[in-house]
Amino acid sequence: xxxxxxxxxxxxxxxxxxxxxxxxxxxxxxxxxxxxxxxxxxxxxxxxxxxxxxxxxxxxxxxxxxxxxxxxxxxxxxxxxxxxxxxxxxxxxxxxxxxxxxxxxxxxxxxxxxxxxxxxxxxxxxxxxxxxxxxxxxxxxxxxxxxxxxxxxxxxxxxxxxxxxxxxxxxxxxxxxxx
Numbered sequence: 001x002x003x004x005x006x007x008x009x010x011x012x013x014x015x016x017x018x019x020x021x022x023x024x025x026x027x028x029x030x031x032x033x034x035x036x037x038x039x040x041x042x043x044x045x046x047x048x049x050x051x052x053x054x055x056x057x058x059x060x061x062x063x064x065x066x067x068x069x070x071x072x073x074x075x076x077x078x079x080x081x082x083x084x085x086x087x088x089x090x091x092x093x094x095x096x097x098x099x100x101x102x103x104x105x106x107x108x109x110x111x112x113x114x115x116x117x118x119x120x121x122x123x124x125x126x127x128x129x130x131x132x133x134x135x136x137x138x139x140x141x142x143x144x145x146x147x148x149x150x151x152x153x154x155x156x157x158x159x160x161x162x163x164x165x166x167x168x169x170x171x172x173x174x175x176x177x178x179x
Contacts, residue, residue: 004070005049008120011127012056015117027051031095043070056118057101061075080172101144120131122150125159129168132161145171
């Protein structure tokens with residue numbers, strides 16, 4: 001069974017650079033409870049899941065669908081279509097485009113990075129690329145480039161950090177050719 005909630009909690013906690021104890025304290029639960037959530041031994045209550053998911057930018061509709069899907073037996077999880085909840089997302093800060101946050105509206109690279117790492121709409125491979133300090137110092141990706149990589153290549157699958165490094169090069173090549 002895929003550990004949908006635990007994976008999201010782990011990714012969010014790591015993006016904040018917190019230990020399980022520190023992260024748990026933020027939500028008034030123990031570090032061992034966070035460990036159990038991340039490993040999939042226990043699912044957080046809906047109330048706790050909503051608090052955590054709101055903090056990493058997931059809207060309530062999608063968070064509830066994810067929580068419900070995680071509670072189902074494996075053979076029934078495929079029946080829950082998460083794209084329905086995504087299509088009816090509420091708007092968020094900085095204005096959203098159809099595919100998620102519009103990172104071109106951000107002024108600060110660090111704000112782009114933090115938000116993108118918390119964003120549920122950013123594929124895992126792109127998040128891996130954005131976690132890399134070297135990428136930020138050498139490539140200096142813009143919000144517009146992150147939008148393009150998410151929207152153009154994210155639909156193809158999760159990818160890897162290396163795939164998205166190549167995607168960034170492609171985006172730059174095509175945008176320079178169009179200028």
